[in-house]
Amino acid sequence: MGMTVKKGKAPSGEKDLREMASTLRRWIVEQSFRSGVGHIGSALSVADIMAVLWGSVMREPGTSSPGRDRFVLAKGHAALALFASLRWKGLLTEKDFGQYCRDGSPIGAHPEHAVRGVDVSTGSLGQGLSVACGMAFGLRLKKNPARIFVLMSDAECNEGQVWEAAQFSAHHGLSSLTAVVDLNGLQALGPTRDILDLSPLAGKWRAFGWDVVEVDGHNIPALLKALGAGPGKRPRMVVARTVMGKGVSFMEGKVEWHYRNLDAKLAVQALKELGGGK
Numbered sequence: 001m002g003m004t005v006k007k008g009k010a011p012s013g014e015k016d017l018r019e020m021a022s023t024l025r026r027w028i029v030e031q032s033f034r035s036g037v038g039h040i041g042s043a044l045s046v047a048d049i050m051a052v053l054w055g056s057v058m059r060e061p062g063t064s065s066p067g068r069d070r071f072v073l074a075k076g077h078a079a080l081a082l083f084a085s086l087r088w089k090g091l092l093t094e095k096d097f098g099q100y101c102r103d104g105s106p107i108g109a110h111p112e113h114a115v116r117g118v119d120v121s122t123g124s125l126g127q128g129l130s131v132a133c134g135m136a137f138g139l140r141l142k143k144n145p146a147r148i149f150v151l152m153s154d155a156e157c158n159e160g161q162v163w164e165a166a167q168f169s170a171h172h173g174l175s176s177l178t179a180v181v182d183l184n185g186l187q188a189l190g191p192t193r194d195i196l197d198l199s200p201l202a203g204k205w206r207a208f209g210w211d212v213v214e215v216d217g218h219n220i221p222a223l224l225k226a227l228g229a230g231p232g233k234r235p236r237m238v239v240a241r242t243v244m245g246k247g248v249s250f251m252e253g254k255v256e257w258h259y260r261n262l263d264a265k266l267a268v269q270a271l272k273e274l275g276g277g278k
Contacts, residue, residue: 014220020088021051021220025247026276027084027097033267035101037109041245041257043081045184045217046151049240052223053149054085062091062117067146070119070135074128075153075182076110082118083107091117126159128152129179133165136174136235147231150179155187158196163208170209175231182217184244186255205237217242247274 024047032040054061060068073082086092099105106114110123122128132150139146156162169177185192192198205212211232215222217240226238245251248270
């Protein structure tokens with residue numbers, strides 16, 4: 001099962017971004033199968049969000065430019081979606097991408113800042129937003145106009161540290177900060193509403209002083225509008241309703257694909273559904 005899709009071109013419109021998202025999903029499935037490492041469903045649910053951010057919205061992402069927009073993958077277990085985006089941007093080679101979760105490779109199950117294009121090492125849920133707050137506050141002190149984008153999971157909002165960061169960023173008016181919650185409704189042990197109900201999630205963020213937008217997390221035009229809006233006076237939260245395992249019928253909305261691995265038969269079926277198999 002070879003990686004037949006090559007480095008992507010720079011998206012120029014909604015059609016190109018949809019193509020990018022589809023390519024990211026194929027790469028995620030291919031590499032997950034090769035490595036035998038899960039978290040596929042979580043990576044697939046954010047592919048459209050990643051395509052819009054990395055393909056259109058963020059300025060010079062993953063580069064060493066001081067004015068680049070920064071990205072924090074707070075839900076670090078979806079690292080394959082980030083590594084696929086880095087590959088698309090040419091920041092990771094196909095060979096390096098293929099080292100995912102191999103012994104001695106820095107391309108692991110969670111992002112490491114030693115990897116080119118990764119701004120922050122993540123994986124401990126609840127900490128990503130706090131780190132992003134510090135980055136945004138520090139950049140303001142330096143009068144640097146760079147923006148910070150954070151991608152969180154919905155279950156991550158169970159962590160108290162998230163709400164401490166929410167208060168801090170609203171109090172200080174960190175308008176360069178945009179967070180996205182991947183609201184796929186599932187976590188490792190079951191539906192999020194059964195583990196610790198977060199609803200109404202948008203209302204909670206508004207109560208904490210954030211500008212809040214609710215979107216379909218698989219709708220490219222809606223994501224472009226929500227994520228591409230210029231800074232206001234407050235931090236922005238984009239609550240993106242998504243589907244775990246989006247694009248693969250037997251994964252969609254199934255909690256087991258938070259951690260389950262693919263066998264050869266299922267990998268072929270998944271790639272066929274994603275337009276990358278025979």
